[in-house]
Amino acid sequence: NAGVTQTPKFRVLKTGQSMTLLCAQDMNHEYMYWYRQDPGMGLRLIHYSVGEGTTAKGEVPDGYNVSRLKKQNFLLGLESAAPSQTSVYFCASSKDSGGDTDTQYFGPGTRLTVL
């Protein structure tokens, strides 16, 4: 099992450009999450999904959109990138409700720089 994979690993964008980050999991997990990690800010939840076809806002959703068309994939989109979106992005998945007793499994991260 590959676990949670993220594509791409690195990306540099110019302000105003758009891009999509792809997260894939092969553990048949229901719940998937997108976080951003910034120095001194910890992990902040952007959006999450409790199952195929569902999405919900997290703590810092502005400027991002997500889609969960297939159970194994969770896409994070930036429609018009801003320098404030420079960050490391992590995807995670969990079997059931991640806030309960279930472990969240994280991907290796995508380092995004917006110039």
Add this chain to the structure above:
Amino acid sequence: QQQVKQSPQSLIVQKGGISIINCAYENTAFDYFPWYQQFPGKGPALLIAIRPDVSEKKEGRFTISFNKSAKQFSLHIMDSQPGDSATYFCAAPFGNEKLTFGTGTRLTIIP
């Protein structure tokens, strides 16, 4: 505001010493408190978690202590080793579906 306050931000401990990281939380949806460990260039991974029907959980050199009345929990790393050097995050559930993470503690173990 759903918050988990973690301290210290960084910690340097000598090899063989005890590393202690603290977290304080506000009202959570239920009692489940995990700690995640993150090595440079990697994603976080679950280290240890406690469901406080007990006040302490130990796994090898790692122990979680929980004080429900004070709304605090802490991670103790006994006999700290250079391989423990990493960033540690505490977390707490503020809903049935998600965790809120602390701001992280960068731990460095020096020889």
